[in-house]
Amino acid sequence: MTKRWRGAAVGAAAVGLVVVPLGVSAGYAWDTPASSSVPASVTRTTAQPSPSASDEFAQLTPAVKRQLDEDVRKVMREAQVPGVIVSLSAPGKGTYERAFGVADKATGAPMTPNLYMRIGSETKTFTVTALLKLVDEGKIGLDDPIGKYISGVPNGDKITLRQLAEMRSGLFNYSADPGFYKALTSNPRRPFTPRELLAYSFKHPVMFAPGAQFFYCNTNLILLGLVVEKVSGDKLSDYIRHNVIEPAGLHHTLFPSGAEFPNPHAQGYTNQTASGKTEDAADWNPSWGWAAGAMISDRDDLRTWAKVLATGTLLTPRTQAQRLKVVEADNIPDSGYGLGIFNVEGWIGHNGSLPGYESLTIYLPGPQATLVVLLNTDITYQGSEPSTLFGQAITKTVTPKHVFDLPAQPVTGH
Numbered sequence: 001m002t003k004r005w006r007g008a009a010v011g012a013a014a015v016g017l018v019v020v021p022l023g024v025s026a027g028y029a030w031d032t033p034a035s036s037s038v039p040a041s042v043t044r045t046t047a048q049p050s051p052s053a054s055d056e057f058a059q060l061t062p063a064v065k066r067q068l069d070e071d072v073r074k075v076m077r078e079a080q081v082p083g084v085i086v087s088l089s090a091p092g093k094g095t096y097e098r099a100f101g102v103a104d105k106a107t108g109a110p111m112t113p114n115l116y117m118r119i120g121s122e123t124k125t126f127t128v129t130a131l132l133k134l135v136d137e138g139k140i141g142l143d144d145p146i147g148k149y150i151s152g153v154p155n156g157d158k159i160t161l162r163q164l165a166e167m168r169s170g171l172f173n174y175s176a177d178p179g180f181y182k183a184l185t186s187n188p189r190r191p192f193t194p195r196e197l198l199a200y201s202f203k204h205p206v207m208f209a210p211g212a213q214f215f216y217c218n219t220n221l222i223l224l225g226l227v228v229e230k231v232s233g234d235k236l237s238d239y240i241r242h243n244v245i246e247p248a249g250l251h252h253t254l255f256p257s258g259a260e261f262p263n264p265h266a267q268g269y270t271n272q273t274a275s276g277k278t279e280d281a282a283d284w285n286p287s288w289g290w291a292a293g294a295m296i297s298d299r300d301d302l303r304t305w306a307k308v309l310a311t312g313t314l315l316t317p318r319t320q321a322q323r324l325k326v327v328e329a330d331n332i333p334d335s336g337y338g339l340g341i342f343n344v345e346g347w348i349g350h351n352g353s354l355p356g357y358e359s360l361t362i363y364l365p366g367p368q369a370t371l372v373v374l375l376n377t378d379i380t381y382q383g384s385e386p387s388t389l390f391g392q393a394i395t396k397t398v399t400p401k402h403v404f405d406l407p408a409q410p411v412t413g414h
Contacts, residue, residue: 057367058398060094068096071393076101079381079389082269083111087299088394090369097299103266103376106280116252116265116298117374118286119359120352123295124221125309126255127236128165128340129244130228132323136316139231142339149227154202159210161227164220165339166327172204173217175288185274188284188355189259194222197288214329214337218292221340225291236291248308253297259285261296266376268356278379281356293354299372302361306370309341310348310363324348335406346402347371347395351387353378358387364402371395371404 058064072086083101099111134140140149146164147156159169174180177200183190201219208215225236232239237255245253254262267282286294297305307313312320326336326343335344342350349362360373373390381389384406391404 055367056399056401057090057093057364057369060088060090060096060398064397065096067397068394069098071397072098072100072390075386075389075393079386080377080379081386082376083266084373084375084390085111085113085115085117085299086390086394087113087303087370087372088398089303090364090367093367093369103264105267105269111266111376112264113299114264115374116262116296117359117376118261118268118352118354118357119295119297119302119361119374120289120293120354120357120378121218122297122302122350122352122359122361123255123289123291123293124340125305125350125361126240126244126295127221127225127228127291128323129309129314130232130236130240131161131165131224132315132319132339133243134228134231136319140227142322146223146227149230150223152202153198153223154206155210161224162339163210164224167214167216167220167329167337168211168327169217169220170206170208170210170212170215171217171219171223172201172207173215173219174198174200174222175218177201177204180288184288185272188273188281191258191285192288192290194226194290197222197290214327216329216337218289221292222290228291244314247314249304250297250301253295253301253305255295256286258287259283265296266357269377269379270355271379272355284355286354289354293352297359299374302359302372302374303370306349306361306363306372307368309350309361310365344404344406345395347391347404351385351391351406353385353387358385360387360391360404362391362404364399367399369399 072084075081076084081101082105083103085099087097089095097113099113101111103109103111103115135142140161142162143160145157146153146159146161153159155170163169174197180200198219228239229236237257240255261282265282267280269278270281271278273279323339323341326338329335329337341348347362347364352359355378356376358375358378362371371391371394373387375386377386388406395402395404
């Protein structure tokens, strides 16, 4: 299946937003169908905070918190989500920190706020930040062709690093390849190498000319991860740890080398399986998502990361401005995708989805509001990502002028 901006889904796209089988994404909800297209010239820059913007976020009174409880529970019931962690706050407005449901359906263990979770395509925000750090160091240029660093890429002399980061390369999404889906679902604990992932993509013709349209694609991030490794001389996981995770002050965020998953963590439930039946994917190997969707984090770290990412504290102002310049995507009003980041109705950040888990980490600059949602299923409801449903329900209550929404999209293949 293919979903819009889907985090890390396998099959089609996605991390927020890696994809697995014709439906496995990796962390971003913008796993888009190949048919989506927007003019390359339509760009805008995300709005900057203004003093009056603080009025756009509701005071988190006991009554508002009760409403939020109802909002979250309603989505859980309808979408049959086992458990969810929610963190919502804004300076001067209070905080809303909750954990609902169960972390393990077999034992009934409750979901708790301190659990490690797989974050799928939110990994893309870390990989692109690593790339932009190298830009700030003068070691690479965003308009360099990928062929300067990595050989064998179709259109490699024309596709730029910028186009890869903004999902406008035209390359086929490896996670939408039927052979990849079969390989993954037949043995979800097997490791994949970046070059193996690229091979699934490169056997397909390019989909469109570089820059011609938006198409959410995990292949792009695998290539950017390889660029970071080649230019820095470090493993991607090491470079991200030393240059992104540690400077950001994150203490429970990691880029696993295999299927390792620190305790305590939630079990994760998916129907992206060989049989189509729901299975526990907690011990599946996320190496198939690598730079597009393999990372792990927790609520507190993502709450910190939301602001670091949106305000650009790890980058120069010039580079951050380039990151936040978004191109309209999928014809979604008031929404667009920048360099490994989206802006949906003013909320800046990314989502993630990979088998068993979904996440959403977003920041609203005006009121300096942060929203983090972590859940232990990626099973869609009426075509929508459950993380989007939570984001929509919560923001309708607290930021009615900025309602987070990624429209449902029909399944296009499996």
